[in-house]
Amino acid sequence: MSNVAIGEKRLHLPLIQGGMGVGVSLSRLAGHVAKCGAMGVISSAQIGFRESDFAYHTKEANRRAILQEVKKAKEIAEGHGLIGMNIMVALRDYKQHVQAAIEAGVDCIISGAGLPLSLPSLVKDTNVKIAPIVSSSKACEVILKSWHRKYQRVADFIVIEGSLAGGHLGFLLENIQNNSTQKLLDILGEVKAVVRKYEALYHQKIPIFVAGGIYTNDDIKQALTAGADGVQMATRFIATDECDASDAFKQAFINAKRKIFQSSIHQLACRQERYQHYF
Ligand SMILES: Cc1cc2nc3c(=O)[nH]c(=O)nc-3n(C[C@H](O)[C@H](O)[C@H](O)COP(=O)(O)O)c2cc1C
Numbered sequence: 001m002s003n004v005a006i007g008e009k010r011l012h013l014p015l016i017q018g019g020m021g022v023g024v025s026l027s028r029l030a031g032h033v034a035k036c037g038a039m040g041v042i043s044s045a046q047i048g049f050r051e052s053d054f055a056y057h058t059k060e061a062n063r064r065a066i067l068q069e070v071k072k073a074k075e076i077a078e079g080h081g082l083i084g085m086n087i088m089v090a091l092r093d094y095k096q097h098v099q100a101a102i103e104a105g106v107d108c109i110i111s112g113a114g115l116p117l118s119l120p121s122l123v124k125d126t127n128v129k130i131a132p133i134v135s136s137s138k139a140c141e142v143i144l145k146s147w148h149r150k151y152q153r154v155a156d157f158i159v160i161e162g163s164l165a166g167g168h169l170g171f172l173l174e175n176i177q178n179n180s181t182q183k184l185l186d187i188l189g190e191v192k193a194v195v196r197k198y199e200a201l202y203h204q205k206i207p208i209f210v211a212g213g214i215y216t217n218d219d220i221k222q223a224l225t226a227g228a229d230g231v232q233m234a235t236r237f238i239a240t241d242e243c244d245a246s247d248a249f250k251q252a253f254i255n256a257k258r259k260i261f262q263s264s265i266h267q268l269a270c271r272q273e274r275y276q277h278y279f
Contacts, residue, residue: 004207004230006129006157009107012037014230016159016209017237019079019086019110020166021045026244027069029237031076041084041110042069044097059093063100070104074169089114090236097124110159115143120151129156133211135163135170135217136182137190144198154198157207159232160187164213166234184212185226192227 004011017033019025021043030040048061066085073083085101087094090113100107102123111119112133119130132155134140140158141219147153162184163171175181178227188210195206207229212219214231223231237243238253 001257004157005205006082006108006207007267009129010238011039011082011230012080013074014209014224015039016084016110016211016230017041018165018211018234019043019045019084019230020234020238020245021047021086022031022086023047023049024238024243024245024249025086025234026204027072027076029243030069030083031073033237034077036075037081039082039084039108040073040077041086042066042073042106043086044101045086045091046090059096062093063096066097066100067104069184070101070106074105084108084110086110086112088112089116097123102126102128103201108163112159112161115139115146117143117146117150120147120153124151131155131157131159131209133159133161134191135161136187137194139170140191141194144194148201149196154202154204155206157209158191158195159209159211160184160191161232162212164209165211184210185223185228186230188223188226 002014004014013036015038017025017029017038017040019041022045025041025043026043028113028254030042033040051061053063054061070083077083083106085106087101087109088098089111091097099108101237106128108131109123110131110133116132123130132143144155161169163169163176163181171181191208195208199206209230209232210223210228211232214223214233215236220231239250240244243250
């Protein structure tokens with residue numbers, strides 16, 4: 001498998017471990033993934049939930065946890081791979097999370113669950129690489145056009161989430177339910193056409209990672225053959241020893257039947273996890 005350059009930073013494996021909240025991908029998972037030469041991603045969603053003052057000083061507890069988790073992840077990674085932070089646009093304290101991630105020294109920030117239109121201004125004058133998560137070429141175009149017009153800045157890489165990805169996707173529920181969403185590798189083809197224009201404009205390669213339902217070596221090969229520069233995988237990491245989730249959470253994924261929607265399992269398991277920590 002080939003290296004992927006993200007600006008002057010380098011991934012020895014073309015793989016991003018997708019950010020998973022709440023508390024599913026923290027320093028342990030992200031650090032060990034980075035140690036293997038890939039990108040380990042911490043999710044900032046309610047990351048401070050283990051802090052004793054989380055219920056009263058949520059903002060401060062989240063900030064503190066961002067700093068601690070990045071520090072620990074970097075120690076585990078021992079200088080290998082990259083450490084990223086997934087910060088959802090929909091978070092109330094989006095700007096503060098981005099600022100804390102920069103202060104903590106992350107290599108990259110990946111933002112979805114909304115259009116991260118202000119992200120370039122938040123990382124201005126830093127060396128932090130930025131990527132939007134998109135589910136269509138239209139969303140990709142809107143973001144890249146806006147970043148170019150407002151900030152003369154382009155994405156350092158792109159993550160495309162197809163309809164099989166866990167998370168907050170840009171698809172209609174009814175299209176997911178009747179299996180009529182655009183296929184991930186078809187979206188890839190259209191996003192590549194959009195990205196090509198900006199690569200020419202900025203004289204810069206913009207790697208594209210595809211996500212959603214990628215589990216096996218063959219899945220990865222298929223994505224790379226179709227023209228992706230790498231893949232983002234999340235669910236596959238949950239049942240690992242290194243994953244930061246509780247054993248009950250991991251077990252829920254192991255027990256899950258294929259017919260159940262992945263997103264339902266995700267939401268169920270998140271609730272279990274939350275309850276476990278509160279009571
Ligand atoms: C348990 C779980 C939690 C997730 N949390 C987040 C999150 O906090 N922010 C986000 O942008 N995506 C989140 N995702 C989406 C992943 O980052 C990833 O893109 C997606 O799950 C990839 O598909 P896969 O799980 O089939 O590999 C989550 C996914 C899972 C399974």
